[in-house]
Amino acid sequence: MPDTLPIEKIRNIGFIAHIDAGKTTVTERVLFISGRIHRMGGVDEGTTTMDWMPQERERGITITAAATTVPWRDCRVNVIDTPGHVDFTAEVERSLRVLDGGIVVLDAVAGVQSQSETVWRQANTYKVPRICFVNKMDRVGASFTRTIESIRRRLKANAVAIQLPIGEEAAFAGVIDLLGGQALTYPAGRDTATEVVPPEAHPVPSEYQKAFEEYRHAMIEKIVETDEKLLIKYLEGEEIPEEDLRRALRHATIEQQIVPVLCGSAIQGKGMHPLLDAIIDFLPSPADIPPVEAIYVKTGEKVLRSPDEKEPLAALAFKVVTDPFVGRLVYLRVYSGTVKSGASVINVTKDQRERMGRLLRMHANRREELEDVTAGNICAAVGLKNTFTGDTICLDADRVILEPPKFPQPVVSVAIEPMTRADQDKLSDALRKLSDEDPTFLVKFNPETGQTLMSGMGELHLEVLVDRMRREFGVEARVGTPRVSYREAITQPIRQEGRFVRQSGGHGQYGHVWLELEPLERGTGVVFENNVVGGRIPREYIPAVEAGVRQALDNGPLAGYPLVDIKVSLVDGSYHEVDSSEMAFRSAGMLAIREGTRRSRPVLLEPIVELEVVTPGEFLSEVLGDLGTRRAQIRSIEGQGDTQTVRAMLPLGETFNYTTSLRSLTRGRAGYTMEFRHYEQVPENVARNIISRG
Secondary structure (H helix, E strand, O other): OOOOOOHHHEEEEEEEEOOOOOHHHHHHHHHHHOOOOOOOOOOOOOOOOOOOOHHHHHHOOOOOOEEEEEEEOOEEEEEEEOOOOHHHHHHHHHHHHHOOEEEEEEEOOOEOOHHHHHHHHHHHHOOOOEEEEEEOOOOOOOOHHHHHHHHHHHOOOOEEEOEEEEOOHHHOOEEEEOOOOEEEEOOOOOOOOOOOOOOEEEOOOHHHHHHHHHHHHHHHHHHHOOOHHHHHHHHOOOOOOHHHHHHHHHHHHHOOOOEEEEEOEOOOOEOHHHHHHHHHHHOOOHHHOOOEEEEEOOOOOEEEEOOOOOOOOEEEEEEEEEEOOOEEEEEEEEEEOEEEOOOEEEEOOOOEEEEOOOEEEEEOOEEEEEOEEEOOOEEEEEOOOOOOOOOEEEOOOOOEEEOOOOOOOOOEEEEEEEOOOOHHHHHHHHHHHHHHHOOOOEEEEEOOOOEEEEEEOOHHHHHHHHHHHHHHHOOOEEEEOOOOOOEEEEOOOEEEEEEEEEOOOOOOEEEEEEEEEEEOOOOOOEEEEEOOOOOOOOHHHHHHHHHHHHHHHOOOOOOOOOEOOEEEEEEEEEOOOOOEOHHHHHHHHHHHHHHHHHHOOEEEEEEEEEEEEEEEHHHHHHHHHHHHOOOOEEEEEEEEOOEEEEEEEEEHHHOOOHHHHHHHHHOOOOEEEEEEEEEEEOOHHHHHHHHHHO
């Protein structure tokens, strides 16, 4: 296939699904049928082309979105196989931002599952046209009609069957094309699981004639509703030609008025040729998508960039990976213009000049060299050192910024530390490179607890990243639960003396202060006042007293946590003309705080977060019961349709492992957001446990 094709002959599509729906097997079968690979791999054996990472092959799941290109008919199909596990939802997010169409793979037994709903919402956000493929029609319990009903009910989609299965479960033998009026079956004696076996066309079997007529009638009604001219013909009783139906269905799919539904079995190789045909026939080319909106840097005005190679260059970086053979790879979607290998370009987002090194067409973890890449295509570039996910690449003369993909905030954090001192620098380097690749992986140092915290979308997400550190960067690290940043406060006002006296052979040290300590309202912080009168302490020593006070407040008397919400007033003291010094008054202030806070009935404070849980109504009692075990205070419960929103306040220390618990309780269908609000006193029985641990 030539490198340069008319833009109408390009399809940028992605396979999206819930985990275990068979998405990677569908992708593998597409590669096999199109001739891109010559031997089918298997997920269970860890031999699939697109799941090339060791972690993917060992776990049997997709972790990173992998790109490839397949030829079909006279078109080029750029394919991205995305993860199905919720922990890797960022890979779906970034892929949908740059794709023109999506194939939602559904399990014929399970129907629409939780992550199917998530990826559907993501596709809605980016207005991506979709078709549905009901996979695993050969499994026990498979039901095409039940799956279509779940699409309509749970995804609120206008799902229209354009095929019917011939048999289900072990009897699944092929499909009936409702548009062409043909039965597509597979010749006896051929192993469709290991061979490329095209379907054979036959008349619709008599036992399926009634179902065929019913479903075809329903399909035609749905299609003509989207086309006024065809609707008039249909109401006048005219026969609608197949060509007109296909044209109207393509337009309705691209406009997201209809979601065509097909079926098959990827593992058996049945129904896959019609799926590839549907990708070409019904999903859009870049020319069918409206011009992309951009912001003109000079004026801030909105401008449109059409998918034309003669327009100014506008490309979006949507993924960064570290390749062990070629180094840092930046994946680009070229929306307009042409990018050439070796060209000088501008990273408009960072306002930095970059050198576009080698351009590559990716096939999972293998590569093909390209001289240039035109509008409408996806490629990977070597040499963009300062370009990250969401950055816009242009030429110097015409700078615009494209909207970057939006990523959810991390919800799970763990503490990480190197096994040995030798691993320290390597750990920092590994964490930096991995956070460059993954926008949902954040790393920060907590000076209060002395821990390095890494945050991600789930426990599996972080587990995989730690495994990658070990394998790819040679870093051995310990991972543990992060410490909660507790605080301490006093509850009783008190007056305390601090006296620091040291005598040695020469000058001694003398500092003497009286402090008044009183509690303040939550969230006030630390207030220091100088109320000394009559020169009892010289003015030059006052800052030293305050410095000593603030240093001592960093370590409370209960468990060494910082003291907050306290007012410290310096009210009296004395000094020695020879022996007094800043160091002595600093020490006197520290001594007064340490003794005074111990005597002023200190209490432990814990961070309180506001939690919002969105769950299907059927799981509401389980969610509330779990929150009750976490010392949560329910603020409100609101219902809309079959969805319930629970708002509660609960201690941060009770939220660890909440992601896993919530998914388990709701079969992965609930989600939550969390935000810090304030500090509150810890109940006495809980405080005793914390102090004894700390």
